[in-house]
Amino acid sequence: xxxxxxxxxxxxxxxxxxxxxxxxxxxxxxxxxxxxxxxxxxxxxxxxxxxxxxxxxxxxxxxxxxxxxxxxxxxxxxxxxxxxxxxxxxxxxxxxxxxxxxxxxxxxxxxxxxxxxxxxxxxxxxxxxxxxxxxxxxxxxxxxxxxxxxxxxxxxxxxxxxxxxxxxxxxxxxxxxxxxxxxxxxxxxxxxxxxxxxxxxxxxxxxxxxxxxxxxxxxxxxxxxxxxxxxxxxxxxxxxxxxxxxxxxxxxxxxxxxxxxxxxxxxxxxxxxxxxxxxxxxxxxxxxxxxxxxxxxxxxxxxxxxxxxxxxxxxxxxxxxxxxxxxxxxxxxxxxxxxxxxxxxxxxxxxxxxxxxxxxxxxxxxxxxxxxxxxxxxxxxxxxxxxxxxxxxxxxxxxxxxxxxxxxxxxxxxxxxxxxxxxxxxxxxxxxxxxxxxxxxxxxxxxxxxxxxxxxxxxxxxxxxxxxxxxxx
Amino acid sequence: xxxxxxxxxxxxxxxxxxxxxxxxxxxxxxxxxxxxxxxxxxxxxxxxxxxxxxxxxxxxxxxxxxxxxxxxxxxxxxxxxxxxxxxxxxxxxxxxxxxxxxxxxxxxxxxxxxxxxxxxxxxxxxxxxxxxxxxxxxxxxxxxxxxxxxxxxxxxxxxxxxxxxxxxxxxxxxxxxxxxxxxxxxxxxxxxxxxxxxxxxxxxxxxxxxxxxxxxxxxxxxxxxxxxxxxxxxxxxxxxxxxxxxxxxxxxxxxxxxxxxxxxxxxxxxxxxxxxxxxxxxxxxxxxxxxxxxxxxxxxxxxxxxxxxxxxxxxxxxxxxxxxxxxxxxxxxxxxxxxxxxxxxxxxxxxxxxxxxxxxxxxxxxxxxxxxxxxxxxxxxxxxxxxxxxxxxxxxxxxxxxxxxxxxxxxxxxxxxxxxxxxxxxxxxxxxx
Numbered sequence: 001x002x003x004x005x006x007x008x009x010x011x012x013x014x015x016x017x018x019x020x021x022x023x024x025x026x027x028x029x030x031x032x033x034x035x036x037x038x039x040x041x042x043x044x045x046x047x048x049x050x051x052x053x054x055x056x057x058x059x060x061x062x063x064x065x066x067x068x069x070x071x072x073x074x075x076x077x078x079x080x081x082x083x084x085x086x087x088x089x090x091x092x093x094x095x096x097x098x099x100x101x102x103x104x105x106x107x108x109x110x111x112x113x114x115x116x117x118x119x120x121x122x123x124x125x126x127x128x129x130x131x132x133x134x135x136x137x138x139x140x141x142x143x144x145x146x147x148x149x150x151x152x153x154x155x156x157x158x159x160x161x162x163x164x165x166x167x168x169x170x171x172x173x174x175x176x177x178x179x180x181x182x183x184x185x186x187x188x189x190x191x192x193x194x195x196x197x198x199x200x201x202x203x204x205x206x207x208x209x210x211x212x213x214x215x216x217x218x219x220x221x222x223x224x225x226x227x228x229x230x231x232x233x234x235x236x237x238x239x240x241x242x243x244x245x246x247x248x249x250x251x252x253x254x255x256x257x258x259x260x261x262x263x264x265x266x267x268x269x270x271x272x273x274x275x276x277x278x279x280x281x282x283x284x285x286x287x288x289x290x291x292x293x294x295x296x297x298x299x300x301x302x303x304x305x306x307x308x309x310x311x312x313x314x315x316x317x318x319x320x321x322x323x324x325x326x327x328x329x330x331x332x333x334x335x336x337x338x339x340x341x342x343x344x345x346x347x348x349x350x351x352x353x354x355x356x357x358x359x360x361x362x363x364x365x366x367x368x369x370x371x372x373x374x375x376x377x378x379x380x381x382x383x384x385x386x387x388x389x390x391x392x393x394x395x396x397x398x399x400x401x402x403x404x405x406x407x408x409x410x411x412x413x414x415x416x417x418x419x420x421x422x423x424x425x426x427x428x429x430x431x432x433x434x435x436x437x438x439x440x441x442x443x444x445x446x447x448x449x450x451x452x453x454x455x456x457x458x459x460x461x462x463x464x465x466x467x468x469x470x471x472x473x
Numbered sequence: 474x475x476x477x478x479x480x481x482x483x484x485x486x487x488x489x490x491x492x493x494x495x496x497x498x499x500x501x502x503x504x505x506x507x508x509x510x511x512x513x514x515x516x517x518x519x520x521x522x523x524x525x526x527x528x529x530x531x532x533x534x535x536x537x538x539x540x541x542x543x544x545x546x547x548x549x550x551x552x553x554x555x556x557x558x559x560x561x562x563x564x565x566x567x568x569x570x571x572x573x574x575x576x577x578x579x580x581x582x583x584x585x586x587x588x589x590x591x592x593x594x595x596x597x598x599x600x601x602x603x604x605x606x607x608x609x610x611x612x613x614x615x616x617x618x619x620x621x622x623x624x625x626x627x628x629x630x631x632x633x634x635x636x637x638x639x640x641x642x643x644x645x646x647x648x649x650x651x652x653x654x655x656x657x658x659x660x661x662x663x664x665x666x667x668x669x670x671x672x673x674x675x676x677x678x679x680x681x682x683x684x685x686x687x688x689x690x691x692x693x694x695x696x697x698x699x700x701x702x703x704x705x706x707x708x709x710x711x712x713x714x715x716x717x718x719x720x721x722x723x724x725x726x727x728x729x730x731x732x733x734x735x736x737x738x739x740x741x742x743x744x745x746x747x748x749x750x751x752x753x754x755x756x757x758x759x760x761x762x763x764x765x766x767x768x769x770x771x772x773x774x775x776x777x778x779x780x781x782x783x784x785x786x787x788x789x790x791x792x793x794x795x796x797x798x799x800x801x802x803x804x805x806x807x808x809x810x811x812x813x814x815x816x817x818x819x820x821x822x823x824x825x826x827x828x829x830x831x832x833x834x835x836x837x838x839x840x841x842x843x844x845x846x847x848x849x850x851x852x853x854x855x856x857x858x859x860x861x862x863x864x865x866x867x868x869x870x871x872x873x874x875x876x877x878x879x880x881x882x883x884x885x886x887x888x889x890x891x892x893x894x895x896x897x898x899x900x901x902x903x904x905x906x
Contacts, residue, residue: 001660002832004720005844008713009828012848015855016821020814022862026774027810034775039760039768041791042776125786 044092046128048073053107053130055087055099058167058356061139063087064100072127080139081176082146085197086169086298086354087135089177094184098197098298099354103133106358113361131359136165141466145170148461152454153192154426154445155199155333158462161341161431161440164350164373168462171198200300203307203330204444207415207451208248208264208397209427210325212339212385215261217284218272219381226384228257232267242317244270244324248397261388262396264412266324273323278314281305281323287376288339289349295371296334297354303335304328325413337442339376340429343389344409344437347382348373390434398428400456403464407434410459412451423447428455432463439466485542489530492546493523496553499784503560506785518556518571522549529578533893536586541830541896547823548889551874552577552882554816558803559877561785563796566877573879577886584890585897594894598838601654608647611640630880639880641703646884646891649710649845656718657838663719701746702868706852708732713848718841753866766793770861774805774813781809798869800876802861816875817858824851830896843895846888 026034035042051074055064064087066074076090088098096104105111109130110118121128145156145168158168173194175187187194196202218224233253237244249255249263260268273281285291285305293302305311305322307330314322321327334352342349351371358366377385389409392398398410410430417424426448431437441459448454496519504515526549533540552574560567588596597604615631630637656663663681712728739746748763756764756771769792776787787806792799805813827847831840853870860867871881 001717001720001837001840004717005828005831005840008717008844008848009825012824012828012851012855013821015851015859016817016824018864019855019858019862020817022859022864023774023805023810023813023817026771026862027777027805027813028779031775031778034772037760037772040772040776041769042772042788045788123780125783 047092050074050108050128051130052076052090053109053359054132055107056132056134057137057139057142058135058165059138060134063135063137063139064090066130076177078177080142081178082170082174083137083139083142084174084177085171085199086137086166087177088298089180091180091184093181099133099135102297103355103358106131106133109361111358111360117361131361133355133359134357134365135354136160136167136356137169137354138167140469141462142168142170144168144465145462146172148458148465149443149445152445152448152458153198154443154448154455155197155202156444156458156462157199157333157337157440157442158466159337159341159352159440159442160350161344161437162350164341164352164370165356166352166354167439167466169199169354171196171200171202197298198333198444198446200294200296200298200332200334202332202444202446203301203303204332204425204427204446205326205329205415205417206331206336207325207413207425207427208266209336209411209413209429209451210329210331211261211264211269211323212343212389212411212429213285213288214269214272214276214281214323215257215388216288216343216377216381216385217276217281218257219384220284220377221276221280223275223280224257224272226256226258226387229254230257230260230265230268230271232260232265235267237267237270237320239270239274239317239320240315242320244320258384258388258391259395261411262391262394264392264397269324270320273319274316276323278311278319278322281319282311284377287349288342289335289376290331294334294338294352296352300334301332303331326416333442333444336427336429336444337440340431340440340442342376343382343385344431344440345373345382346379347375347377349376386434389430393430397452398430398456400452401428401430401460401463403432403460403467406432406463406467408432408460408463409434409437410456412456414449414451417447423449426451426454428459430459430463432467438470439463485530485534485546486527488543488546489526489549492550492553493519493526495550496522496556499553499557500560502784503557506783518560518567519553521571522553522556522574525575525578526552529582532582533585537893537897539897540585540893541826543822543826544889544893544896547819547826548581548874548886551816551819554804555800555872555875555877557784558800558875559796561807562790562800562803563877566796569879570877570882573882576879577883580883581886581890581893584887585893594836594839594842594891594898597650597842598654598657601651604647605651608640608644612644615640637879639878641700642880642884645703645706645710645849646846646887648707649714649849650842652711652714653838653841653845656714657841660718660837663715663721700869701749702853702856702870705856705868706849706870709852710845710849713852714841714845717844749866749868753860753863756863766799767861767863767867769793770799770802771863773799773802774862777806777809777813779810781805781807781812783807796877797871798857798867798876799861800872801858804875805861816872820851820854820858820873824848824854826896827892830892830898834895834898836898839895839898843892846891850885850888 049072052066054062057063063080063083064078067077068074088100090096090100107130109128149156149170149172153172156170159166173192175194231254235246244266246266249265282305290303290305293300306314306328308328318327322329350373353370355368358368386409389411393402393408393410398412401408401410413427415425426445428443428451431440441462443455443458445454500516500519501511504511530545559570630639712725715724740750752764752767756767760768773789784807789795789803789806792802795803804816824847827843831843834840850873853873857870857872859865871878873885
């Protein structure tokens, strides 16, 4: 009987060994994979208890922070809800977006922490405290841009042309990230698409503001000189079956190239486009950043010279229309801001960015690495474009953007949308002061009508705010 | 010859004090986590358990000095762990569980000491049919008048005002007693007899008959009551004792075959069996539905890692009814791999010491009794630990001494008392001559 009993003991001990091995498997080997499962309720709790880092503007104004409740859980608060298109939202139900998403690791405090620190923090149940992120935005300027745009659907971007820092980015309608969980379903269905960031993801025909790119191509390739004289007596140009029309310069029929830009003559730019050919125009657009998403910290759309068909099969009629900003062109306000910044910056395309600095675990601020600026056009071409844009404000169709005592460079656009009964999109691109640019401003008003009458005044308000604030400081 | 006196006399006291210190520390930690400071009142369950187990040690030292000194400290430690877990997971049940522990310790002493030592457990062996009839009668009463104190689920309890008792727990011990008594008398007959068919030698049916009948009756009753865990324990213990008594592997293989057939039939016939087997085989597709419990259990183990989250600092309460069936998963989350391995080791040592007593004792009935009780205790721990770890399908049995549940706790102490008694018999028979 003793031997039987010994075998029984061995069997039971083997059972305990199996349980021990299973413990090792689930608690150690498979542990991390299991804990990462979306249905692990501990993730939500850890999330609620973690104190997320703040998002600040360039002057340290708090744009997003975590409020700690009595029970130790936290709530995300956005004191400037209209900046949601940059800050993004943070929601346990709907996730994170924009800066909250792209700097999630930093804001959680996971980026750049030693594994020993992570281990001891976990062992001692220290609340996870995230690091702060400082943006290039200026909350006051942003408020001015929001006020200037008002209830109109559209976008405003203010950009430092030398550094590429975005100082203000407005997209209307916006929504309140503080109330996201309650409003999400409604927001998703609204025909006014408040969740869309019109400044970086909205694709629009640019209209006449694109003439800046066509002019740059003509000057850069030497296929036209600034003083070449153009004539448009009839306001029409026949390109195959397509009739180019221009009503932009009543009473004027003969002008040099820069004035043709200032008066925004479609016929002249259609001729320039045909003279350039599609390859040269496409090459110029690419050098300004078309056909590739700009490397911004929030989601962006790519601007295209021809959105619906390959560029190399473009026919002459479409080429002529593209040259004055119609055709199949689809651009974002951000892309037009980059084009304008290159003009203001002596031809250099700056590295556009929204994040000024990021805090590490010990509270030190670091500037994130950025792309190297590259030349889109020569300084000479940039100088000629600047003259053309100053003319456009002084004598041409962008007069509404003029400010007393400051030289403003600008260009308006009135982009036909091709849908019956819809007003055209109103555009303005420009910078000031023209001789030493401080800021680039781009305005788009969706179906706003005439660029000169609708978009230019918005830009003027923003420029005025910046220049008077600068003068006071 | 196995030396029963290999462990010194003082060890039992030191270990019981250590077990008490563990419980005191556990309750102090709970107070710190919940309120940031330790109040004396927080420690009362630890003080009661510590006092009672030290008193029990004193009683055993005086009247049963030759009993195995490891059994009581192990049980005290497991009970302490159980009290800490209940205070943490289901504080409403704490006072009742403390009462059950005290009652259990009392019953343990009574079983180990009261019947005169010279009788060599004759009181159990003699009246085996009485005990069995009593157990089965109680079980039958549950069929008629059974309730479930929580208001739903299997109705396995008999209620008397506000005290509930689970007869199947009593039946488990009674059946081991019955089998030990029967097998110790008939084991020679069972081991050799039987007709030959080819290479197989069939067991002698007339002697096996009453055994199979009794076992079958219990299993049918349990299957009817849907108490799968208890049925599994009965079956495993029955096979182990039969093997220990006869040494014939054919019984084991027949038993395993019988088990597989009934498992297959149960899977086909009963929804609740199918649900448990499915949730065990592949829980992931139904992680938020029918397999919620087991998946949450595994998540709790994973959350514990090696060191654990600390008592009161994890979230094992995401597992439904964590305080009874899933107490082990709570240990896993809050005490980590180190804690769970310690619990496994405690049970392994407990079972090993029980078998050690069986090996040392001359009396066949006592040996088989110790084998049966140790096997049952070990199987029960393995089945529930393995169940929470997805090693075997989940069956609702408690983790002995740890889980909430009065009947189970008291019966575990009865087992402990009997093992103490058997462990003392060796020395008594050898040195009292």
